[in-house]
Amino acid sequence: MPDMTFAEAIKDAHVVEMERDPNIYIAGEDVGVFGGCFGVTAGLLDQFGEKRVKDTTITESAIVGTAVGAASAGLRPVIELMFVDFIGVALDQLYNQAGKMKYMFGGKAKIPMVMRTACGAGIGAAAQHSQCLEALFMHLPGLKVVMPSTPYDAKGLLIEAIRDDNPVVFLEHKMLYAMEGEVPSGAYTIPFGQADIKRQGKDVTIVATANMVHTALGAAEKLAADGISLEVVDPRTLYPLDGETIFESVKRTHRLVILHEEVKFAGSGAEIAAQVAEEAFDYLDAPILRVAAPFCPVPFSPPLEKAYIPSEQQLIDAVKKVMA
């Protein structure tokens, strides 16, 4: 298996699928000549031409909205929203149109589209270019929400997303783009709604997403030395959410700490905690803790940004607390 970066794995998913299905097109700001703000689509314009790789004006409502219209008329758009923070200017077309059409029309519409977008802090991009907003998308019926943590998962989940007949929000944490990992060539899919146990353990279940999976794995390595065994569960898709795998893990470990980068308050971890507090309550031996960003915009200054992003140490502290 070749090694690829996360960004290359995502590009590869595009290539594999675009070669298979001529109705797939890509559109977004600077996805063509420029190759994408993070280089993900570099080279696709040369390979597939202007018809299928469309540079757009800076009009996110129209980018999303034309994708919805095109999807409902038979195409399979894969669009890029440069930063997830920009969703505020385009949310209506995503949630009131794409997400609801099928239901409002009594089941007859089919909106096969993917909106890829970069999220997350870590590059000093400040408050309007650094957020994680997965909880927003989770709450909106009609959308699926994908958040990969490895190159392998990214490719398999993106191919699955492209083949899915529903609108899918595909969240790419920008600190992962350069990460390398083994990625099979050719097509393969990872089904939605299947969490992946990234590390098995017996003392505490950690549910973590995106690059926080790696923070959790780092903590697991350290704590292993102290004789504490973490099980790291990566939901991979937040809707559908694989509650079962999480509950099963908690039933084994009896302890749960949730780790994510978006702000804690009303974040994705709240839903996970609430589900466990309902479905696996009797197995819990300790309060459910969440380690997540504090309730503030993402600050610019490097030390502040670093303090904002949940750390391995914070996770370790939380683990020690639930073990106490």
Next chain:
Amino acid sequence: MPDMTFAEAIKDAHVVEMERDPNIYIAGEDVGVFGGCFGVTAGLLDQFGEKRVKDTTITESAIVGTAVGAASAGLRPVIELMFVDFIGVALDQLYNQAGKMKYMFGGKAKIPMVMRTACGAGIGAAAQHSQCLEALFMHLPGLKVVMPSTPYDAKGLLIEAIRDDNPVVFLEHKMLYAMEGEVPSGAYTIPFGQADIKRQGKDVTIVATANMVHTALGAAEKLAADGISLEVVDPRTLYPLDGETIFESVKRTHRLVILHEEVKFAGSGAEIAAQVAEEAFDYLDAPILRVAAPFCPVPFSPPLEKAYIPSEQQLIDAVKKVMA
């Protein structure tokens, strides 16, 4: 104390405050001549004139955005977003601009504005005019989120909102507009972050918002006959959220059921459940249950819409489950 409807109480808050402070203005679609889609602002144009009661074009981004600009330049706008469902076309100005300015600017901005908006199902207005979306606003730092359940609370909370120097989202459930209740004349405020115990009880804590408070009170009445005593806690503001009052209640009752109209998945109840699972875990004698709308857009047809809205019976069933 005079009896007023919820709508009248809200209007009265406007009148009291606009008389006090000439820098308050109202703007929104049809708030003037028409008196507001739900009649809330009827008569204010005559009373305060065109300068202070502004009918706008149908351009929500500009309505919100001009309010943000005006607020940062010294005015105190109270704007109406006709239905909360429309936030998708205006979210950026609310969360990337209003909500973050103060922080991004290192504390120097002051954005005293209120965005009032109607939410909720019950009038057959279908998928794009019926949602509750409080969880979205809760998750966005810089905003405060208010959701009253009675005419008294509505007036006191709106006056507080207007006097607050931060952007406040004020959610008015449309099934409450006609509800009557005692409302003091003149100015009074209800501080944010103070939950109200709408009914005291000892067996199960119910945390409910907006019109679901009344559903909970109805269930409490019925269950009292069976000897089950519900404590009904109304957070009134979702950010800031008065966790303490909820925890204290749970510490007394040892059981929690959360009731809200928005969809359950990643809804406001998830945050409440998660906080209790962290802060009052040791006091819980039963899983935390959430009774809320299912994960679908709001359907139009009356029987479907009725089935969509969480019911007294569903709450009673949940209570019996945690009591079992």
Next chain:
Amino acid sequence: MDLTNEQLIQMYTTMVKIRTFENRVAELFADGKIPGFVHLYVGEEAVATGVCENLTDKDYITSTHRGHGHLIAKGGDIKKMMAELFGKETGYCKGKGGSMHIADLDLGIMGANGIVGGGPPLASGAALACQYMGNDNVAVCFFGDGASNQGTTHEAMNMAACWKLPVVFINENNMYGISCCTTKSMCVPNIADRAAGYDIPGVVVDGNDAVAVWEAAAEGINRARQGKGPSLIECKTYRHRGHFEGDPCTYRDDAELEEWKEKDPIPRLEQKLLEMELLTQSKIEKIKQELQKDLTAAEQFAEESPYPDISGLLEDVYT
């Protein structure tokens, strides 16, 4: 004028069909048979009719909250429409959508839309699909004077212009967005004046003259079919009824309404066809009777159909 006699009669019939449908909906709403919001098209029939007479089932339209006329003109089935308005299982959307969301994708009807300005990007998207697939189908976007000020409209028109998409933007300027008169919502006399900002044709037409609408639309639509890109056609018209049923209409003059009733598109076309001897009073009667029969059948169908079973509440969210 290239309209055949059959087309003229067809257009007349469609307009009367819309009118009788809408008038009956008003009654049924007042009687409490139809829940929710309904926004009626009475007075504006010439627009949808004149435009859709140029379209086939393979062409797309996006509609608005005021969608019944567009749907009927595009060939929508009034039985399924009426059943949907009643919230019944047999409706277009199984009762899940209601007036503001009726759609018939088989006929290229991409749905009424509850979001003002929601349609333009969707129409550009459907047009993109037509262009991409290399056929000569087109998309038509109906939108109101109020919607013309929404950012989405600007964005969608500009993108359509840049990509030369086969889409025609049909502005229905009925002078009001709820209570907000165009004298307050814009400073230019014509919405079509904005077309120049995208270098696309901008045409103003008497929206109460079905033939004039047809002609203007024909030109725009043919242009689009030939790959020459989008255009904007503004149809000046007026709604006879309130914004929604129940609207007391305090924001406008009775005199204004009366003036526009003088320009009612239906008597106007009727007069013309009588003069052309394409219609006679008895033929008119026959047309109306037939339409009335269909309408009664539709109403009965709606009335007798069951409500959806609540077991289907969670169906149709995902494929």
Next chain:
Amino acid sequence: MDLTNEQLIQMYTTMVKIRTFENRVAELFADGKIPGFVHLYVGEEAVATGVCENLTDKDYITSTHRGHGHLIAKGGDIKKMMAELFGKETGYCKGKGGSMHIADLDLGIMGANGIVGGGPPLASGAALACQYMGNDNVAVCFFGDGASNQGTTHEAMNMAACWKLPVVFINENNMYGISCCTTKSMCVPNIADRAAGYDIPGVVVDGNDAVAVWEAAAEGINRARQGKGPSLIECKTYRHRGHFEGDPCTYRDDAELEEWKEKDPIPRLEQKLLEMELLTQSKIEKIKQELQKDLTAAEQFAEESPYPDISGLLEDVYT
């Protein structure tokens, strides 16, 4: 031309100040001293300078992601700016904002903005406050060619026109929105052509001619001060550097850049002032030395200032 000699020299000085600031920022960024994204204003100095020469501290501006020039022209303190770029406690935003969010509300600078199209509604709002308070202050909105296509821009301009708000929209048409050339993002030759859609004046000006910019802006700003409503002024210009520092600029020709460098606004004004004998080579040297001194001091200030303490992370979210 009503510019005084002092003003002309002031404008020249401001432009050089921006240029030297930006060039130094480029170096500091390359050296890793400045984190995040920086978008430099090199080549466009005449726009901010010509416009802001018409403004007082009581007037408002909204800026963009490419905001340093606007800030300096409006009187921003380069010490606090540089400290902010470094992410230091002493910066304009205590290090919380960075390049894309520098603001100085005391000077009416409503902030750089990371959202393309984020500024226009804010500017209309500030203008509304001026109108409401009955003073003759104005708001100026800087926005790019890319931003001109955003829906928010359309909405804000239309609302400003309807309400006759004292706001001037200054379009900085540098021909690109990142890699997207205006030949692909719009079909009209001038963004100012869109002003007609709001019945407001639309003016095109050579954005590399500071005096011409000043004149056009003076007219729009005076109009606004007199309560006559908004206007749109398009300044044709070019950015010499990449979209952001690090941009390889593969999407545009070196020849194009060279052509525009010929039109560099600074030598142009310099030449003029030399001809007018308002400047001499030695005076120029002196200006540059002074600016260099200030810049060095700013850099040193930034360098020596502490990073914010992480205890302040949760401060400044709410009042």
